[in-house]
Amino acid sequence: MAMARALLSSPHLLLCSQSREALASKRNGLCPSSRLFGTRNFVSRGTHSHGSFSPIASMLERKAEKRKTVIPDPDFRIPIVLLGLAGGFVYQDKLLPAATTGLLGLLLLLQATRVRFVFDEEALEVRIGEQLQESGENVFVGGKNRWKYSTFVNWELWWPNFPILVYFKETQTKPEGQIHFFPVIFNGKQLYNVMLERAGPSKTSLPK
Template structure:
């Protein structure tokens, strides 16, 4: 079930709804560039299709203690909030990239999820002052 942070408490798990804005935008950009250069446009369009598949299959779940990445019902990655040092969502007019830094690594994730809910969950569970 997909819920929003305003409907829940910090103790509940929130699954973000997918957003297809970035994949569709990338696909359309690839098609437009394809009129100028078929190879470059084709590569960008293929990347848009890849993002579309990822948006359809991946889910982010914010639990009380960590961010979990799921493919279907299988958890494929877990990121405990205690290890986070910083996070940022880049380009606010049209959020396209989510960055977070852990103690031992950094991560860049395309915004394939509802950006408003993503920001609300991050502010609620991982204060920007990390």
């Protein structure tokens, strides 16, 4: 009502003619422009221009800024290096380290073909296979393998020139913070760039 009164009383918006007809209309509380177009419609339009359109524009802008889902490509360098080391140990007749290194290499090779890091608009989630099936509950700390970026305390990509481990700490699992380590079986550059974009810079801010 306050806006309607302001619009109706504004001398720049409603100008009445000084003719006899206009003066008569003015005595009745109306001017020709409001009789012709309808005061109610005029006020309604003014309200829409300042009320409805702004939220719609803001909503469209937010949709335009929506971040795409990013899934870093698999990287098999670490499993291949481990399997190569296992072969070297076998050549030297060091069977125990050969078996240990070889099994770890095979495990990471399998994981690289099936485990995916999915970075959606609000969280990092671990999913399985090309169909991106849910990975279930975390076997070490419980809860779903999905963590919101807003809960990240810090993260690091160790040895960025040949990334081996990615570490992050989050407060979603428990308030005092939960630490996670993952072998980098994904494209290290893609992983670093999306972590930097979604979770902010790490404390070391590497690689440059």
